[in-house]
Amino acid sequence: MNPGQSMIVRAVRTQQGYGTDVYAFFLPGSAVLQFAEISRIKRDEAELEGFQRQEIRSHVNSIVEFLNSGPVLFPNAIILALSDAVQFKAARGSKPSDIVEIGTSGTLHLPIGKDGKKIAWIVDGQQRSIALSRAENKDIPVPVIAFVSQDIEVQRQQFILVNKVKALDTRLINELLPEVSTLLPRDLAGNKLPSELCNLLNSHKASPFFQLVKRRSDQKKGAAVVSDSALIAAIKINLKAPTSALSQYSSVDGTNDADEMFHVLAKYWSAVRDTFPDAWGIAPEKSRLMHMAGIRAMGALMDPIMLRAESVSDSEDDIRRSLARLRDYCCWTSGKWDELGWKWNEVQGTQLHIDRLTQYLIQLDRKLSKASR
Structure with missing residues (x-):
C-alpha cells in the first residue's frame, strides 16, 4: 500500500x-x-x-x-x-x-x-x-x-x-504439553517428550519415582518430594544426541520410542534408589538426592554410566557396580563434600552448584571406573 x-x-x-x-x-x-x-x-x-x-x-x-x-x-x-x-x-x-x-x-x-x-x-x-x-x-x-x-x-x-499479569507457570505448561498433539513452537515442543516421560515415571508402578513427583495437577499433598521441573531438565539432557543415554531411541524423522526410554530411565534410577536407600523418597530438606541439584547431577551421570554399561553383557550389574563405587563419596543426608567444600545441606539448586556437583560426580565416576579395570 x-x-x-x-x-x-x-x-x-x-x-x-x-x-x-x-x-x-x-x-x-x-x-x-x-x-x-x-x-x-x-x-x-x-x-x-x-x-x-x-x-x-x-x-x-x-x-x-x-x-x-x-x-x-x-x-x-x-x-x-x-x-x-x-x-x-x-x-x-x-x-x-x-x-x-x-x-x-x-x-x-x-x-x-x-x-x-x-x-x-x-x-x-x-x-x-x-x-x-x-x-x-x-x-x-x-x-x-x-x-x-x-x-x-x-x-x-x-x-x-x-x-504485569503473571505468565503461565512453566510447570503447568510442561504438564499440559503431552496432551497437545498440534504443532508447537520449538521451545515448547522440546519439553513435550521429557514431560511425557516424567508422567510415566510418576504413574507407573515399576518406576522408582512412582507417586514421588510433584505435578501441578496434584490436588492432595502426599509423598511426592521430587520437583517435576528438575526431573524434566535431567531427562532433556539424556535426550541430547549423540552421546546421551536416550538419543538412540529417537529417529531422524522425529519419532520416539517412549516405552524403551522409560525402561532405560527406570533401570538407571532404580539402581540409584537401591544404592542410596536412606536418601531416597524423603523430602529434599532431608536428602539432597531428592533435591533439584541431586536429581540434575545424577541425571547427567546417567549418560556415561549407561553408555559404558551397553558394552558389557550384564548391563544392569555394571550400572549398579558403577554407582556402588560412588557410594562412599556422596553426602546426600549427612557429612561434607570435601572436594567441593560444602556440607551436605549447603548444596543449592543454583546453576553453579548443579554444574559443580555434576562435574565432580562425572569426573569421579571416570576415575573410579578406570581404576576398577
Missing part, C-alpha cells in the same frame, strides 16, 4: 473509560507494521521516551519458525494505540431486534503517512508483529484490539497493565 492512502478494514467500535473509542478488527499479519510503530523505551537527557523493550531475537525467531511450520492457529490479539487521524464509518442496515447492542459495526480507515509517520503504536505484541512481518505467509489474519489515544502516559499505563 502506497503512502498517502488508507488501509480500510471492517471493524466493530465500542467505548470504554471516559468515552474512549475502542476497535476490534482483523489484519493480514504483515500489515501491522505498515501503520503501527514500536515505541522503544529510551532516555533523552532527563526525559523518558517510549515504553517497549528491545527486540528479543530468539523469541521472534521462535515465533517465525512456528508460523512457517504449516497451517497454524495464531489467534493472539495485538493491542494498539491509535491516533485521532483514524476515521470510522458506521455500517447502515437493519439489525436483529434481539441483538446485544455493545458495539457498532462499520469500516475503519487507517491512514498510511506520506512522510513515514505512523498513526498507531504497539502496546502489546511487538515480538509477534515483528515475527508476522518476517513470516513466509504474509496473509495470516491477526486479531487487533485498538484504542484511540495519543497520550504516551495512557499507552504506558496500558502496557504495564497488560504485561
Whole structure:
C-alpha cells in the first residue's frame, strides 16, 4: 500500500473509560507494521521516551519458525494505540431486534503517512508483529484490539497493565504439553517428550519415582518430594544426541520410542534408589538426592554410566557396580563434600552448584571406573 492512502478494514467500535473509542478488527499479519510503530523505551537527557523493550531475537525467531511450520492457529490479539487521524464509518442496515447492542459495526480507515509517520503504536505484541512481518505467509489474519489515544502516559499505563499479569507457570505448561498433539513452537515442543516421560515415571508402578513427583495437577499433598521441573531438565539432557543415554531411541524423522526410554530411565534410577536407600523418597530438606541439584547431577551421570554399561553383557550389574563405587563419596543426608567444600545441606539448586556437583560426580565416576579395570 502506497503512502498517502488508507488501509480500510471492517471493524466493530465500542467505548470504554471516559468515552474512549475502542476497535476490534482483523489484519493480514504483515500489515501491522505498515501503520503501527514500536515505541522503544529510551532516555533523552532527563526525559523518558517510549515504553517497549528491545527486540528479543530468539523469541521472534521462535515465533517465525512456528508460523512457517504449516497451517497454524495464531489467534493472539495485538493491542494498539491509535491516533485521532483514524476515521470510522458506521455500517447502515437493519439489525436483529434481539441483538446485544455493545458495539457498532462499520469500516475503519487507517491512514498510511506520506512522510513515514505512523498513526498507531504497539502496546502489546511487538515480538509477534515483528515475527508476522518476517513470516513466509504474509496473509495470516491477526486479531487487533485498538484504542484511540495519543497520550504516551495512557499507552504506558496500558502496557504495564497488560504485561504485569503473571505468565503461565512453566510447570503447568510442561504438564499440559503431552496432551497437545498440534504443532508447537520449538521451545515448547522440546519439553513435550521429557514431560511425557516424567508422567510415566510418576504413574507407573515399576518406576522408582512412582507417586514421588510433584505435578501441578496434584490436588492432595502426599509423598511426592521430587520437583517435576528438575526431573524434566535431567531427562532433556539424556535426550541430547549423540552421546546421551536416550538419543538412540529417537529417529531422524522425529519419532520416539517412549516405552524403551522409560525402561532405560527406570533401570538407571532404580539402581540409584537401591544404592542410596536412606536418601531416597524423603523430602529434599532431608536428602539432597531428592533435591533439584541431586536429581540434575545424577541425571547427567546417567549418560556415561549407561553408555559404558551397553558394552558389557550384564548391563544392569555394571550400572549398579558403577554407582556402588560412588557410594562412599556422596553426602546426600549427612557429612561434607570435601572436594567441593560444602556440607551436605549447603548444596543449592543454583546453576553453579548443579554444574559443580555434576562435574565432580562425572569426573569421579571416570576415575573410579578406570581404576576398577
